[in-house]
Amino acid sequence: MRAVNFSLEANSSLDRVYPHRDNPVATTASINIARVGVHYRTQEALRDVNCIVNLGRLTGIFGPNGAGKSTLMKAMLGLVPLSSGNVLYQGKPLMQQLEKVAYVPQRSQIDWTYPATVWDVVMMGRVKKTGWLRSFSGVSRQVAKNALERVGMIEYRDRPIGQLSGGQQQRVFLARALAQQAEIFCFDEPLVGIDQKTQSVIFEVFHELAADNKIVLVVNHDLGESITHFDDLILLNRELIATGSRQQVLTEQNLYSAYSGKVMYYSDAA
Numbered sequence: 671m672r673a674v675n676f677s678l679e680a681n682s683s684l685d686r687v688y689p690h691r692d693n694p695v696a697t698t699a700s701i702n703i704a705r706v707g708v709h710y711r712t713q714e715a716l717r718d719v720n721c722i723v724n725l726g727r728l729t730g731i732f733g734p735n736g737a738g739k740s741t742l743m744k745a746m747l748g749l750v751p752l753s754s755g756n757v758l759y760q761g762k763p764l765m766q767q768l769e770k771v772a773y774v775p776q777r778s779q780i781d782w783t784y785p786a787t788v789w790d791v792v793m794m795g796r797v798k799k800t801g802w803l804r805s806f807s808g809v810s811r812q813v814a815k816n817a818l819e820r821v822g823m824i825e826y827r828d829r830p831i832g833q834l835s836g837g838q839q840q841r842v843f844l845a846r847a848l849a850q851q852a853e854i855f856c857f858d859e860p861l862v863g864i865d866q867k868t869q870s871v872i873f874e875v876f877h878e879l880a881a882d883n884k885i886v887l888v889v890n891h892d893l894g895e896s897i898t899h900f901d902d903l904i905l906l907n908r909e910l911i912a913t914g915s916r917q918q919v920l921t922e923q924n925l926y927s928a929y930s931g932k933v934m935y936y937s938d939a940a
């Protein structure tokens with residue numbers, strides 16, 4: 671596994687644990703999630719969530735099953751309605767800037783029987799730049815080719831997506847996200863049901879995107895070693911339990927609060 675830099679932020683831990691509430695540290699380039707609540711009919715899925723997603727950081731949304739992780743991501747992107755609060759990016763509602771977002775939903779929400787090749791799927795990532803009725807430019811084709819090469823899937827370009835393994839399918843959707851040339855990358859459970867090679871490729875790309883000053887937000891539930899890849903965490907259980915750098919969030923107390931009891935997690939503390 672690659673070496674991970676565990677340096678702590680300059681801010682004090684209290685500043686970072688609830689940054690939005692008490693010590694706003696958001697820059698205009700961050701995503702600022704303020705007092706977000708979501709209801710599904712009468713059921714409250716999220717209550718009063720306040721946090722910041724910083725650019726240039728790999729941020730994970732963690733929490734137990736049913737904690738509202740996917741709901742938070744969907745609410746940010748307008749895929750489920752907010753019952754309270756707002757989500758701003760660069761000081762303006764994120765929902766009015768969705769052309770800046772690449773979103774990869776959970777595998778279970780994708781129709782793998784859809785008759786599309788790997789190439790078709792990645793070119794769909796260019797539609798926002800090109801428009802539906804325009805033919806794709808040479809630039810778009812080159813961007814798509816580069817993206818497929820980046821994830822090691824170029825030789826599968828003519829393969830129907832339904833004929834790929836889970837890991838290969840995830841890499842194709844990662845390539846589609848790259849082809850979008852977005853500012854904000856949102857992935858819902860990209861590590862579920864994938865092989866080790868795909869996991870390595872995914873994290874390499876995530877780190878490259880963060881190093882390129884993109885916002886990279888990932889819903890994940892695995893508290894194993896892969897958690898060490900994340901710079902910042904948002905720990906949820908229907909409400910915000912903690913947020914900040916990974917080291918600040920991964921405390922026994924926070925995990926106890928989120929998981930209602932003792933939980934095993936990977937610790938990189940010395």
Ligand SMILES: Nc1ncnc2c1ncn2[C@@H]1O[C@H](COP(=O)(O)OP(=O)(O)OP(=O)(O)O)[C@@H](O)[C@H]1O
Binds near residue numbers: 734742891
């Ligand atoms: N479309 C929906 N209609 C009604 N309830 C929903 C809907 N989507 C999610 N829920 C409920 O909202 C709560 C939060 O769900 P969500 O999928 O956001 O959690 P999660 O943390 O992503 O869970 P998991 O790790 O199991 O995917 C759950 O109780 C879930 O059953």
